[in-house]
Amino acid sequence: MGGRVPQVAVIVLAAGAGTRMKSRTPKPLHHLAGKPLIAHVLSTAGELHPERIVTVVRHERDRMAEAVLEFAPHVLIADQDDVPGTGRAVEQGLEAIAGFEGHVVVLSGDVPLIDADTLRGLIERHEQEGNQLTLLSAHLDDPSGLGRIVRDDAGAFVRIVEQKDASDDERAIDEVNGGIYVFDAAALRAALATIDRDNAQGEMYLTDAAVRIQSTGGRIAAVAASDSWAIWGINDRVQLAAAAHELNDRIIRRWQRAGVTVVDPASTWIDVDVTLAEDVTLLPGTQLHGATAVAAGATIGPDTTLVDTEVGEDAVVKRTDATLSVIGARASVGPWAYLRPNSVIGEDGKVGTFVETKNTQLGAGSKVPHLSYIGDTTVGEGSNIGAGTITANYDGVEKHRTTVGSHVRTGSDNVFVAPVTIGDGAYTGAGTIVRKDVEPGALAITVAPQRNMAGWVEANRPGSKAADAAAAAQHDAPDA
Numbered sequence: 001m002g003g004r005v006p007q008v009a010v011i012v013l014a015a016g017a018g019t020r021m022k023s024r025t026p027k028p029l030h031h032l033a034g035k036p037l038i039a040h041v042l043s044t045a046g047e048l049h050p051e052r053i054v055t056v057v058r059h060e061r062d063r064m065a066e067a068v069l070e071f072a073p074h075v076l077i078a079d080q081d082d083v084p085g086t087g088r089a090v091e092q093g094l095e096a097i098a099g100f101e102g103h104v105v106v107l108s109g110d111v112p113l114i115d116a117d118t119l120r121g122l123i124e125r126h127e128q129e130g131n132q133l134t135l136l137s138a139h140l141d142d143p144s145g146l147g148r149i150v151r152d153d154a155g156a157f158v159r160i161v162e163q164k165d166a167s168d169d170e171r172a173i174d175e176v177n178g179g180i181y182v183f184d185a186a187a188l189r190a191a192l193a194t195i196d197r198d199n200a201q202g203e204m205y206l207t208d209a210a211v212r213i214q215s216t217g218g219r220i221a222a223v224a225a226s227d228s229w230a231i232w233g234i235n236d237r238v239q240l241a242a243a244a245h246e247l248n249d250r251i252i253r254r255w256q257r258a259g260v261t262v263v264d265p266a267s268t269w270i271d272v273d274v275t276l277a278e279d280v281t282l283l284p285g286t287q288l289h290g291a292t293a294v295a296a297g298a299t300i301g302p303d304t305t306l307v308d309t310e311v312g313e314d315a316v317v318k319r320t321d322a323t324l325s326v327i328g329a330r331a332s333v334g335p336w337a338y339l340r341p342n343s344v345i346g347e348d349g350k351v352g353t354f355v356e357t358k359n360t361q362l363g364a365g366s367k368v369p370h371l372s373y374i375g376d377t378t379v380g381e382g383s384n385i386g387a388g389t390i391t392a393n394y395d396g397v398e399k400h401r402t403t404v405g406s407h408v409r410t411g412s413d414n415v416f417v418a419p420v421t422i423g424d425g426a427y428t429g430a431g432t433i434v435r436k437d438v439e440p441g442a443l444a445i446t447v448a449p450q451r452n453m454a455g456w457v458e459a460n461r462p463g464s465k466a467a468d469a470a471a472a473a474q475h476d477a478p479d480a
Contacts, residue, residue: 007102011093014109015058034271040112047116085203132218178231380406
């Protein structure tokens with residue numbers, strides 16, 4: 001949209017209880033593609049670069065206000081009082097921006113798929129036609145339960161009629177009110193001052209403002225959205241799931257067009273704030289959440305979940321669960337690896353099968369191939385941690401760190417009792433319990449002579465298959 005940028009304020013309605021969600025969580029705080037519903041709406045509102053954004057709250061007021069301000073600290077919070085209805089909510093939103101003269105955009109905190117381009121087009125139409133109200137509508141295959149847009153023979157807006165008040169002909173109309181509006185601020189204030197609560201619900205309806213504007217000669221237009229999802233409201237978990245699938249499909253298509261291979265879109269989920277580079281490959285069963293970022297050439301999956309995790313170029317991460325971690329370029333992680341927060345896997349590093357890491361830094365080229373727990377640990381470059389290694393980092397009161405140097409080789413089935421340091425170039429033997437520091441270049445072993453108790457099975461397990469096998473082996477053994 002070129003030319004002068006109109007003065008705009010946005011009022012977001014988020015005061016309702018959302019009882020149909022059947023949840024302790026307020027409806028606008030249910031998540032969609034990694035963000036609360038209301039965060040999607042506020043993000044879109046911000047793209048309009050408005051003079052002010054106001055969010056009207058009531059149900060779980062403090063929780064809602066905290067969530068809104070955490071996402072958008074510049075937003076004004078307005079409290080809806082005991083007078084129910086969308087009209088009253090907008091009226092109190094206007095009080096928060098007293099003196100504003102311009103276009104007032106009204107959005108709902110439970111309509112997350114509205115986009116900025118659609119709103120810009122609505123504002124432009126509002127300006128060009130000199131309207132006092134321009135509302136967004138949509139044509140639906142099933143308009144049941146929604147207010148219909150009645151037009152005259154020339155296609156001009158006549159009125160909004162709720163389904164319960166509609167005639168049979170009006171119920172056959174497939175164009176519905178989307179609940180998204182652009183008002184002239186002065187006309188809106190004047191209309192709200194005259195509407196009442198003379199209805200079955202005893203509420204101040206915002207749609208009554210349209211009636212008042214029209215009755216005073218104000219111009220109203222209804223603009224049908226090209227995408228009916230723009231007005232899709234979330235009232236229950238069925239609608240939430242439908243919106244999630246639609247948004248995920250859009251996110252996946254966007255990344256495919258940007259050069260990402262998604263082998264099975266149906267089983268792949270990508271949050272809205274995830275970033276992917278060209279030539280990334282996502283295999284079936286991949287879920288990328290939060291602020292996850294994947295660099296060029298990396299392969300993720302199958303059956304992998306990454307949350308707020310950074311993956312370097314050409315890394316391979318398969319059948320892995322990782323949160324708040326960093327995986328370096330060309331690193332290999334999985335299958336069946338678990339990276340807990342603050343795990344950093346260096347370039348060319350490896351975390352293999354059934355390995356769990358936590359608060360651990362693994363240097364470039366270092367490997368933990370299999371069957372290990374490495375927590376609160378720093379490993380240098382080019383080291384190899386043997387199978388079955390455990391870092392005993394907790395003494396029952398406090399956590400302690402283990403430090404493993406560069407080019408270290410540790411044996412299988414080791415336990416490192418923290419705090420302990422293994423110096424550069426050191427080795428440890430199989431089955432070693434390391435309780436004290438190992439100097440660089442040393443070999444650490446736990447010395448315990450092996451004792452064989454002859455005849456123990458026959459004496460303690462007589463008649464067992466083991467005893468029979470042992471007796472047969474002894475009988476067949478050549479004489480010494």
